[in-house]
Amino acid sequence: MQDTVVVGAGFSGLYLIHKLRNLGFNVRAFEAAGDVGGTWYWNQYPGARCDVESLEYSYSFSDDLQQDWQWSERYATQPEILAYAKHVVDRFELRDAISFRTRVVGAEFNAAEGMWTIRTDRGEILRARYFIMAGGNLSMPRMPEFPGRDGFKGRLYHTGSWPHEPVDFSGLRVAVIGTGSSGVQVIPKIAEQAARVTVFQRTANYCSPARNLTLPQDKVEWYKRNYGARRERARYSGAGVAAHPVPLYSALQVPVEKRQEAFEAAWTRGGAGILRCFNDILTNPESNELLSEFVRNKIREIVKDPEVAARLTPTDHGIGTKRICVDSNYYATFNRDNVELVDLRQDPIVTIIEQGIRTESKSFDFDAIVFATGYDAVTGAMRQIDISGPGDKRLAESWAEGPRGYLGLLTSGFPNLFMISGPGTPAAVSNAIAAIEQQVEWIADCMLYMRERGYTQIDATPEAEAMWTDHVRDVANTTLMPRANSWYMGANVPGKPRVFLAYLGGLGAYRMRCADVAFMGYDGFKLTP
Ligand code: NA7
Numbered sequence: 001m002q003d004t005v006v007v008g009a010g011f012s013g014l015y016l017i018h019k020l021r022n023l024g025f026n027v028r029a030f031e032a033a034g035d036v037g038g039t040w041y042w043n044q045y046p047g048a049r050c051d052v053e054s055l056e057y058s059y060s061f062s063d064d065l066q067q068d069w070q071w072s073e074r075y076a077t078q079p080e081i082l083a084y085a086k087h088v089v090d091r092f093e094l095r096d097a098i099s100f101r102t103r104v105v106g107a108e109f110n111a112a113e114g115m116w117t118i119r120t121d122r123g124e125i126l127r128a129r130y131f132i133m134a135g136g137n138l139s140m141p142r143m144p145e146f147p148g149r150d151g152f153k154g155r156l157y158h159t160g161s162w163p164h165e166p167v168d169f170s171g172l173r174v175a176v177i178g179t180g181s182s183g184v185q186v187i188p189k190i191a192e193q194a195a196r197v198t199v200f201q202r203t204a205n206y207c208s209p210a211r212n213l214t215l216p217q218d219k220v221e222w223y224k225r226n227y228g229a230r231r232e233r234a235r236y237s238g239a240g241v242a243a244h245p246v247p248l249y250s251a252l253q254v255p256v257e258k259r260q261e262a263f264e265a266a267w268t269r270g271g272a273g274i275l276r277c278f279n280d281i282l283t284n285p286e287s288n289e290l291l292s293e294f295v296r297n298k299i300r301e302i303v304k305d306p307e308v309a310a311r312l313t314p315t316d317h318g319i320g321t322k323r324i325c326v327d328s329n330y331y332a333t334f335n336r337d338n339v340e341l342v343d344l345r346q347d348p349i350v351t352i353i354e355q356g357i358r359t360e361s362k363s364f365d366f367d368a369i370v371f372a373t374g375y376d377a378v379t380g381a382m383r384q385i386d387i388s389g390p391g392d393k394r395l396a397e398s399w400a401e402g403p404r405g406y407l408g409l410l411t412s413g414f415p416n417l418f419m420i421s422g423p424g425t426p427a428a429v430s431n432a433i434a435a436i437e438q439q440v441e442w443i444a445d446c447m448l449y450m451r452e453r454g455y456t457q458i459d460a461t462p463e464a465e466a467m468w469t470d471h472v473r474d475v476a477n478t479t480l481m482p483r484a485n486s487w488y489m490g491a492n493v494p495g496k497p498r499v500f501l502a503y504l505g506g507l508g509a510y511r512m513r514c515a516d517v518a519f520m521g522y523d524g525f526k527l528t529p
Contacts, residue, residue, distance in 0.1 A: 003027070005104070005126055006027060007132070008136060012436045013098075019444045025447065028126065029097050036088075047186050060234075066224070066227050073213065118131060135381030142373050154367045172367040174367065176372055179203070180322075180374055188329045191336055196339075198339075200357070204314040206324050209267065237507060289318065299313050303334050304335050348360055383395070402498075408472075420439045424503050425439065428502040429502045446522065458526070472504075489501070
């Protein structure tokens, strides 16, 4: 019998298996994909890469691993990250714990026995004391319900479930719907190949240039010599990234020319760190507007056709309030003759037709349509599973008004059901691997504590859960982020409750809070012998 069933074999699931096995727990993981890697298994679209630098977006738990692995670029490509995940599974001999191409479809908790009964889509039924959700926060691709979609005669793709064979767009007329991080990455690549690319944009987005490069050997060696200190700094930082500056000043506190200099320097450095060139970009509307306008001006400089530039220029939200995109040649791609931009706010899609897409004003013929339309983020993967706690309490009902949880690690009424990268944790707004490591280690310590003291059940108290849920909301409300219609707010999924899904207090502060709660004997949790 298993002690522990884990859903998912991405970076959370792999580290969980490794960590818990080393503590003597018996772990079985289920993974819907054909191999490990989670989001990096599914997102095999051209141009897919991480928007956190590779020397930071990697495990820190094994110094041998971080010393041996060679990242080749500043921002790792999807194939390189997938190769890394495969290396980890082989290096730590984790593969035998994982059942691939198997989905967990349901789970019920038996209160008398203190055990979960877990069902898979292959008809397997298991019992386990601990049930751990490691299914990822960007793992449920969303395909909007445009009428006529199934009647399209050409090829349909979603960036989040891309074929594993190469896709050749040469000579084809391709539509791309969506201009978030995935669209911004895939559009320049398709434009290099296809005869014509038509981009359907609902919301113009801010992009910061990646300034990607082959990692210089001296930088890699410096990092490896200093990995201990870099990782420690990342662990206690806001976003789990050591290289992000820790700004001291408000954008309004410095003279105009100094501010411009700082904006230019951040633009030249590239990456999401541009949001940290001052300490109030995400909290003060005036500061935010200054940086937003700086980037708008960059768009106007890069894009030659002023009308296209205007359509690409975000005006309905401030920079960083939706996730900033880290791009390579996105805006410049609109200077190509084979690329056109349709603004869906001016000319919405009416229907998909056999030959392509019809908007209010026009019909377009396409050979392929690429949906870069994002995910049912953070809660989507968990809500796919029919979970019921004691007294037949259903998770879907418990979360009807929005997800709840204490520290985002357990949700009241569902004992021994741990969540990684769940709602109310900093994972979605941090270097995900740094956030994952902290949560895996907290859960493993908790399971060890329970085993050593003879506890068999842990549950969040309703009071602690209510306090944390309110705190997550209150912290979000000190920022500008809830104002935007982002996936962080659930705004991209029709009918999803409008709740900020991540904890914005920072990874370091969250880590300390979790550690204090454990130190106080798991304060806010009910432990049952
Ligand atoms: P995102 O960031 O959610 O982007 C999805 C894009 O698709 C975005 O531009 C959406 O416009 C657009 N979209 C979604 N639904 C529709 C419909 N119905 N019609 C037209 N356009 C639509 O997903 P990504 O995959 O790009 O990135 C997800 C995360 O992965 C990213 O933030 C990084 O953390 C990595 P909208 O802005 O909602 O108006």
